[in-house]
Amino acid sequence: MIEIAKSIIVLVIMMSLFYIWGRGTTELCGIKTRNVALMELLGLCLFFVVQQIVVQPLVFTHNSLHVTAIVDAIVVIVISGILVYVHTSRRSVAGKIFYKLNSVQLLFAAVGILATICMMIVAYNMMYRGYDTSYYIGIMNSFVYDGKFWTRDGFRGLWPTDFIPLHYAISCYYPVWSIVAYITGIPVRIFAMFSVKGLLIVLFSCVCFCYGYELLGDHIKEGEDNRWLNRFNLGFAFISITALVSLFLSEEHSLVGMMYLRGYESKGYCAAVVCPLCLLILIKICKNPTDDSLWKMLAVVAWSSMPIAMSSMAIIPLAIGIVGVILMVTEKRFWPIFIRCLICVIPNIAMMAWYMLGK
Amino acid sequence: MSFITNSAIYNMITGYYFHSHVWMILTLLSILYLIIKAEKAVKTKIILAIVLTILTVGNDLSYIILVRFFAAASYYRFYWMVPYILIVSYTLCRIGLDIYYSERLTRKRKCIIGAALVLIFIISIVSTGSLYLQKLRSDRPQNAYMVDVDTLELQDIMNSEREAGNCEAMMIMATPSTLALQYQTVDAGSYMAVDRTTLLDIRAMSPDPATLEWYDADRVYLMGLCEDGIQYDANLITKAVQELAVGYIVVHKAYELDNYMSQFNYNYVGETTNYKVYRTY
Numbered sequence: 001m002i003e004i005a006k007s008i009i010v011l012v013i014m015m016s017l018f019y020i021w022g023r024g025t026t027e028l029c030g031i032k033t034r035n036v037a038l039m040e041l042l043g044l045c046l047f048f049v050v051q052q053i054v055v056q057p058l059v060f061t062h063n064s065l066h067v068t069a070i071v072d073a074i075v076v077i078v079i080s081g082i083l084v085y086v087h088t089s090r091r092s093v094a095g096k097i098f099y100k101l102n103s104v105q106l107l108f109a110a111v112g113i114l115a116t117i118c119m120m121i122v123a124y125n126m127m128y129r130g131y132d133t134s135y136y137i138g139i140m141n142s143f144v145y146d147g148k149f150w151t152r153d154g155f156r157g158l159w160p161t162d163f164i165p166l167h168y169a170i171s172c173y174y175p176v177w178s179i180v181a182y183i184t185g186i187p188v189r190i191f192a193m194f195s196v197k198g199l200l201i202v203l204f205s206c207v208c209f210c211y212g213y214e215l216l217g218d219h220i221k222e223g224e225d226n227r228w229l230n231r232f233n234l235g236f237a238f239i240s241i242t243a244l245v246s247l248f249l250s251e252e253h254s255l256v257g258m259m260y261l262r263g264y265e266s267k268g269y270c271a272a273v274v275c276p277l278c279l280l281i282l283i284k285i286c287k288n289p290t291d292d293s294l295w296k297m298l299a300v301v302a303w304s305s306m307p308i309a310m311s312s313m314a315i316i317p318l319a320i321g322i323v324g325v326i327l328m329v330t331e332k333r334f335w336p337i338f339i340r341c342l343i344c345v346i347p348n349i350a351m352m353a354w355y356m357l358g359k
Numbered sequence: 360m361s362f363i364t365n366s367a368i369y370n371m372i373t374g375y376y377f378h379s380h381v382w383m384i385l386t387l388l389s390i391l392y393l394i395i396k397a398e399k400a401v402k403t404k405i406i407l408a409i410v411l412t413i414l415t416v417g418n419d420l421s422y423i424i425l426v427r428f429f430a431a432a433s434y435y436r437f438y439w440m441v442p443y444i445l446i447v448s449y450t451l452c453r454i455g456l457d458i459y460y461s462e463r464l465t466r467k468r469k470c471i472i473g474a475a476l477v478l479i480f481i482i483s484i485v486s487t488g489s490l491y492l493q494k495l496r497s498d499r500p501q502n503a504y505m506v507d508v509d510t511l512e513l514q515d516i517m518n519s520e521r522e523a524g525n526c527e528a529m530m531i532m533a534t535p536s537t538l539a540l541q542y543q544t545v546d547a548g549s550y551m552a553v554d555r556t557t558l559l560d561i562r563a564m565s566p567d568p569a570t571l572e573w574y575d576a577d578r579v580y581l582m583g584l585c586e587d588g589i590q591y592d593a594n595l596i597t598k599a600v601q602e603l604a605v606g607y608i609v610v611h612k613a614y615e616l617d618n619y620m621s622q623f624n625y626n627y628v629g630e631t632t633n634y635k636v637y638r639t640y
């Protein structure tokens with residue numbers, strides 16, 4: 001029970017960290033938004049971009065988990081400190097975020113949060129004995145047990161190996177969560193099941209909120225923004241509706257299946273957070289292709305896609321490519337859009353090349 | 360229609376991604392609704408996006424080419440960019456907003472149409488069946504680790520063995536695959552002699568162990584013993600446990616293998632709810 005409580009506390013700490021990082025990202029990039037859920041998601045993305053830069057070199061140069069954890073913790077604390085300083089010392093681009101909510105908004109927020117808690121309860125009660133569970137949690141377990149990365153083969157019963165499986169190792173996802181489990185001292189399996197999976201549910205709710213706030217909110221008629229019908233309420237209403245609908249699916253390879261059953265895997269994060277978030281930003285870009293802040297957001301999401309999940313390797317560049325072609329054709333602005341798309345997908349292409357050549 | 364339903368891509372999408380035709384139809388109807396309601400400029404972009412998606416990842420030729428680079432079983436992941444639950448939920452909300460803003464309908468008619476649509480939607484999704492509600496009813500975790508109780512009982516036995524000095528910190532164990540796959544997620548202080556590769560890639564082919572490399576053959580024999588209680592020639596098992604240095608063997612109680620295990624010097628050391636644990640001496 002203590003371990004589960006610690007896992008939930010870690011979940012809350014990670015959400016706070018993502019908020020700080022996300023708010024910092026929006027401030028530094030000049031992204032004008034008051035959407036806290038979007039900040040959480042951008043915080044997650046920036047966090048993993050930094051983790052990829054800091055952790056991966058240490059992993060591939062065979063440093064111990066202990067050394068990697070110390071370096072990583074220092075970097076995270078320093079960056080968090082800088083970001084807190086940035087948005088306390090200067091006037092915020094977004095303005096005041098935690099404005100006073102009226103009673104109707106509080107009601108919608110309460111229902112949305114309740115829906116998120118219900119999704120978490122469902123996810124925490126899903127027994128899944130998949131072969132992949134054995135591999136991923138087994139390998140994270142071995143990182144923490146041995147204090148070294150990728151020295152065992154999860155497919156072969158955790159026997160020692162010199163081979164680093166690039167198929168998984170190019171992404172820093174599993175080393176990063178192993179570091180957090182190591183620092184907090186929570187057994188890896190409990191940490192994966194409660195912290196990582198729970199965090200995914202909360203982040204998925206943030207994605208839903210963004211769909212309601214950013215997309216449905218655009219359909220509120222001028223002058224209709226009132227106590228009942230406003231972006232905030234639509235965001236929470238969308239969480240509640242999606243949560244309800246999610247219970248009636250029967251496919252484990254879809255977004256919801258990945259989230260409820262395999263939420264601790266990088267695939268779960270790819271299906272339930274990275275892809276829908278990328279789609280949301282691409283839709284917003286289609287509506288307003290000249291808004292640079294949207295392109296900056298897309299870049300952060302695209303750069304974080306492979307650090308979060310190897311599954312994103314081709315999916316995200318393909319989606320960005322498709323939207324890029326459409327915008328080039330319809331907007332008749334080839335080079336600006338081409339360059340923006342290229343900047344977004346370069347890290348994925350570089351890592352794809354590394355993977356293909358190293359295979 | 361048959362050329363669509365017989366295509367590899369259609370079977371992949373329905374088999375892996377949608378599972379239920381109700382959801383596929385709801386998604387298609389949702390996209391259609393969004394296209395109809397979109398402004399002209401956005402409408403063109405949505406249609407172009409659909410066409411390009413079909414051209415890149417939505418046809419048999421792409422499927423054949425792309426599965427050379429990415430595993431066929433992973434192809435469905437491209438469709439994560441079409442999160443149908445979000446599309447359907449979004450469309451539901453859009454319909455609600457459109458009805459709310461409609462100037463042609465009276466308040467009473469708006470309520471009736473809205474309620475009818477919600478009812479149709481609920482009947483549709485409930486008719487698809489729910490994997491998650493079924494699992495909540497029938498297969499809930501019994502402990503914080505979310506593993507079978509045998510796994511934690513085995514961990515207790517192994518910890519006792521370590522404390523008693525009967526084994527080194529790292530031990531080699533042969534167990535039934537269900538137990539092996541779960542055990543490595545709670546205790547990395549052991550190497551599992553029956554593993555995922557043996558289970559999925561080797562044994563699934565029903566090979567003649569004599570044709571395999573010794574380390575694969577040994578694992579196949581141990582898997583037969585642990586998983587199915589097959590009483591192979593004792594010399595074969597002796598050779599396998601020696602070559603792989605297996606310290607512990609776990610078999611189901613129902614097989615009653617006490618006498619057989621003693622033939623290659625394994626003694627009973629403890630038991631879980633369903634399994635018996637033997638140690639070499």
